[in-house]
Amino acid sequence: MAEYSLNTPLTDEDLKPLKAGDVVKLTGHIYTARDAAHKRLFDLLDEGKDLPFELQGSVIYYVGPSPAPPGRPIGSAGPTTSYRMDTYAPRLHKLGQKASVGKGKRNDEVKQALKDNIAVYFGATGGAGALLSKCIDEAEVIAFDDLGPEAIRKLTVKDFPLLVINDSHGGELYAKPDRKAAGL
Amino acid sequence: MRTIQAKDIIDAVATMCIRANTELPDDVRTKFEKAMAEEDSPSAKEVLRQLLENADLAMKTKLPLCQDTGLAVFFVEIGEDVAVEGGNIKEAINEGVRKGYGEGFLRKSACDPLTRKNTGDNTPAIIHFDIVPGDKLKIAYMAKGGGAENMSRVTMLAPAQGWEGIKKFVIERVAEAGPNPCPPTIIGIGVGGTFDHAARISKKALLRRLDDTHPDPEIAAMEKEMEDALNKLGIGPMGLGGKTTVLGVKIALEPCHLASLPLAVNVQCHSQRHEEVEL
Numbered sequence: 001m002a003e004y005s006l007n008t009p010l011t012d013e014d015l016k017p018l019k020a021g022d023v024v025k026l027t028g029h030i031y032t033a034r035d036a037a038h039k040r041l042f043d044l045l046d047e048g049k050d051l052p053f054e055l056q057g058s059v060i061y062y063v064g065p066s067p068a069p070p071g072r073p074i075g076s077a078g079p080t081t082s083y084r085m086d087t088y089a090p091r092l093h094k095l096g097q098k099a100s101v102g103k104g105k106r107n108d109e110v111k112q113a114l115k116d117n118i119a120v121y122f123g124a125t126g127g128a129g130a131l132l133s134k135c136i137d138e139a140e141v142i143a144f145d146d147l148g149p150e151a152i153r154k155l156t157v158k159d160f161p162l163l164v165i166n167d168s169h170g171g172e173l174y175a176k177p178d179r180k181a182a183g184l
Numbered sequence: 185m186r187t188i189q190a191k192d193i194i195d196a197v198a199t200m201c202i203r204a205n206t207e208l209p210d211d212v213r214t215k216f217e218k219a220m221a222e223e224d225s226p227s228a229k230e231v232l233r234q235l236l237e238n239a240d241l242a243m244k245t246k247l248p249l250c251q252d253t254g255l256a257v258f259f260v261e262i263g264e265d266v267a268v269e270g271g272n273i274k275e276a277i278n279e280g281v282r283k284g285y286g287e288g289f290l291r292k293s294a295c296d297p298l299t300r301k302n303t304g305d306n307t308p309a310i311i312h313f314d315i316v317p318g319d320k321l322k323i324a325y326m327a328k329g330g331g332a333e334n335m336s337r338v339t340m341l342a343p344a345q346g347w348e349g350i351k352k353f354v355i356e357r358v359a360e361a362g363p364n365p366c367p368p369t370i371i372g373i374g375v376g377g378t379f380d381h382a383a384r385i386s387k388k389a390l391l392r393r394l395d396d397t398h399p400d401p402e403i404a405a406m407e408k409e410m411e412d413a414l415n416k417l418g419i420g421p422m423g424l425g426g427k428t429t430v431l432g433v434k435i436a437l438e439p440c441h442l443a444s445l446p447l448a449v450n451v452q453c454h455s456q457r458h459e460e461v462e463l
Contacts (some may be wrong), residue, residue, distance in 0.1 A: 104364035175425035
């Protein structure tokens with residue numbers, strides 16, 4: 001288990017050494033997008049239009065933050081469950097997205113896309129939204145404002161604590177459930 | 185007949201929404217601390233440490249524990265001798281949700297199921313009413329996040345499958361859910377009634393304290409057996425492996441049709457955000 005400090009945008013050289021279980025402190029800009037925002041990103045791609053942010057080297061954070069109280073850049077901001085974005089992730093990785101941040105399992109297509117495009121899937125601690133918001137210095141809605149919590153935000157993060165769940169070599173951190181020990 | 189003002193219901197509901205989302209229940213905190221002491225794996229310990237730090241920070245800053253402040257679910261016991269004045273109870277609860285989710289800077293997650301358009305104020309709340317004897321009004325609130333709720337299931341077993349069938353289904357469900365619902369989870373199990381009723385009692389069971397024991401010793405033993413089996417899955421905090429896959433199992437059992445064995449598994453995330461008030 002190694003620890004890395006990385007800055008966005010991410011490159012192949014940044015990601016190649018990462019192995020499942022490594023800790024990464026991420027600094028720079030990351031973009032929030034979840035279910036409805038991903039659907040709209042795909043609509044834009046299908047229409048041949050530009051996306052609201054540069055996909056090359058990007059990190060997409062699957063999060064729908066709670067509203068920012070006065071004096072804070074953002075409310076609580078922990079990861080949402082990632083599998084709902086599995087249908088979208090492979091195409092976005094092919095177009096240059098380098099990492100996603102969420103919680104929970106990814107399907108085989110996403111894992112293959114990570115290998116094919118030298119990308120990684122990071123986990124952040126689910127339900128630790130107040131704690132994670134401490135690492136977010138700025139938040140600005142850059143697209144789909146009408147989606148409210150699901151709008152795309154550009155976040156400025158400093159030392160955002162991440163764990164490599166799926167690396168670009170086929171490694172995965174999640175424990176396999178021991179069905180036999182449980183009596184199945 | 186006792187009169188309760190709708191305004192008092194609105195205020196009580198708003199306060200519950202804010203408190204439940206920002207203050208980790210003491211029974212959950214105690215379980216986190218116990219689990220942290222028992223875990224061997226550094227990553228399991230670290231997740232639990234982060235969750236405790238998160239709870240301290242939420243308490244201090246009034247930020248929600250989790251950004252998913254859930255759909256607002258209520259279990260209401262209304263006494264037969266209670267009259268609500270100045271509005272009706274359902275509207276008062278919804279108004280309390282609007283107020284609490286607005287003033288507490290909680291995320292509004294209610295949307296149209298197909299257009300996905302957000303209703304903007306986290307209403308309508310999901311409200312289960314029970315009419316009971318007496319002149320009290322008891323309102324229990326639960327913030328039900330989507331990640332854990334999506335891992336829940338209802339099934340209709342054959343009566344012959346019995347307890348063994350129930351155990352298999354629940355273990356397989358928790359195994360399959362893996363890291364998705366923010367383990368260590370709390371598992372509400374509803375057995376009996378009808379298709380819909382099993383789901384309802386599985387959710388209501390989640391209102392119980394983690395440190396309680398079911399009054400029926402047989403059901404208490406089933407809860408213990410299920411909890412031990414689920415913890416042997418080794419999924420661990422956030423799916424990173426470890427001894428703590430669930431913080432507790434709560435079973436509700438009720439009579440059902442002689443042809444049926446309805447079973448519902450309601451998965452709840454580790455924060456178990458809920459509050460109760462009696463007016």
